[in-house]
Amino acid sequence: MESFILTRRQMSLLMASLTEQSTICPLAVLQQAWGGAHPAAIAEGTAREALLSTHIPPILGKIIKASRFRGLSLHEIAELGALVEYSTISITAMQNWVKRDFREYLGSPRQGKKYSLNQAALLLMVDDLKAALDFESIRRLFGKLFRHPDTDADDIMEPFQVYGAYAELFEYCRSEGLQERERVARAISAWIEGFEGTAGGQAGEADRAGGLPVSGKWRSRIARLGLGERETLRQTLHIALVAVQACACQALARQYANAVLFLDA
Known part of the structure; x- marks a missing residue:
């Protein structure tokens, strides 16, 4: 079956749709993303058949059905990260980042027992940046951007x-x-x-x-x-x-x- 792939922009929009301030629902973001990748099927009236041949991962079904955002587990972040084009993220790598390499930023879940959107974004950023930088350089970059790891209040940008x-x-x-x-x-x-x-x-x-x-x-x-x-x-x-x-x-x-x-x- 065809995989459901998102660009990084589409993933950021999906994450934004989970916030209370969002004016668009996750389903609308996913519909737009899938439709943009299948214009011919929509134009020819075969969208239903094309969608039936697309694998919809469980995490997307869970997000669509959720009434409000309650944070994400590491496994859920890994499932989302795997949908991003060019991504190589894995649950094993993220566990190492949380426990060792980026513990100061990711060691403690900030949304109950789950991770916040900012922490999920950090994990996705590490997966991207490691293609060009070593972990020490990424940590130093995070220090300049996000300053004190235990708060988002003093970040240059979250x-x-x-x-x-x-x-x-x-x-x-x-x-x-x-x-x-x-x-x-x-x-x-x-x-x-x-x-x-x-x-x-x-x-x-x-x-x-x-x-x-x-x-x-x-x-x-x-x-x-x-x-x-x-x-x-x-x-x-x-x-x-x-x-x-x-x-x-x-x-x-x-x-x-x-x-x-x-x-x-």
Whole structure:
């Protein structure tokens, strides 16, 4: 059966739909994601048949049926992470991150016995960043971004927001064919500066990508950042974009290797 795959932007939107402030339900996000990947089936009126051949993992059914968000277990985060394109996340790796490598950020569940959206986002970020950085570098980067691990109050941006930001920017750069370092850097700067520009009625380059950048909460948060904090955010987003691109290249290499090994077997 066909796997249900989400882009990072779609995953960030799905996670956002779980919050009390969301105006869109998880089912709507998933319907939009699946429909975007199957335009021909929808146009030809064969969407039902196509959906029946798609594997819907249990975690999505659970999210759709839930009346409100009560946190996520490690197994649930692993199930969600496995849906993200190019992801290599596993429950075994996450258990090591929680118990050892990133214990200060992930050691204690913050939502009862389950993990919060910010903690889930941190796990997804580690999976992305490890394609380009070692764990010590990731910890130092987290220290600059999130400062005191036991609270989100002093974060430059919350982990969930950072994940959503680079997910949005990655989709924008991919759709625009932006690969060169300078053009990617300009897109990141336009995204950050666009929060001030849109407040004054002027649309920045990244605002035309639609989606997450229009959030009022993000605009007010970025507007309060100092120059040093903005530079930290800017560099972090650039690192994350390169890391996700590395994930994509590694996934492509695995795909070719599997094809060669299969055909030569």
